[in-house]
Amino acid sequence: MRRVGVFCGSNSGLRSEYLEAARDTGLALVERGLGLVYGGANLGLMGEIANAVLARGGEVIGVIPESLVAREIAHPRLTDLRIVKSMHERKMMMSDLADGFIALPGGYGTLEEFFEIVTWAQLGLHAKPCGVLNVCRYYDQLLNFLDQAVEEQFLREQNRSLILEAEDPRTLLAQFENYQQVQVTKWIGKGET
Secondary structure, rough: OEEEEEOOOOOOOOOHHHHHHHHHHHHHHHHOEEEEEEOOOOOOOHHHHHHHHHOOOEEEEEEEEEHOOOOOOOOOOOOOOEEEEOHHHHHHHHHHHHOOOEOOOOHHHHHHHHHHHHHHHHHOOOOOEEEEHHHHOOOOHHHHHHHHHOOOOOOOOHHHHEEEEEHHHHHHHHHHHHOOOOOOOOOOOOOOO
């Protein structure tokens, strides 16, 4: 593992713990010698994690669609800033550059980007670890929903296990190091429990 892709808010959120978690995740990446791949902005949690990695001499690659360069304020001091045409191209490039993916707290964009990457794992397009950093239990309701999707047979237990979870970035990165994706070759069939 060389780099980790992080999806997170371009806002800071309500709690100071979210900013602290972004900084701590950046520190944890540098401690393991891992680079950061993220959305390229200089705002909110996105800017915080990038600045934390840069302050410790780590590698930071930002990937930002040209339509968001001004709105999200592209970070001016990254190791590498890649400006792409679309959100889809952003996700493809981030997928190519990163060896695992973390979702910190965020909104629609964070969830959409993270779940597309998880869906690609479910479809066998990659076998990279994906996890949520459950800061202040931010993702509890989402994780409970995924458990309900298993109970209601819209999601297999093996596919539910594609999303790792931890409250601390070092714990989550340790899970990444030991990750072995379970391959599921067919969908839930009628009558299966």
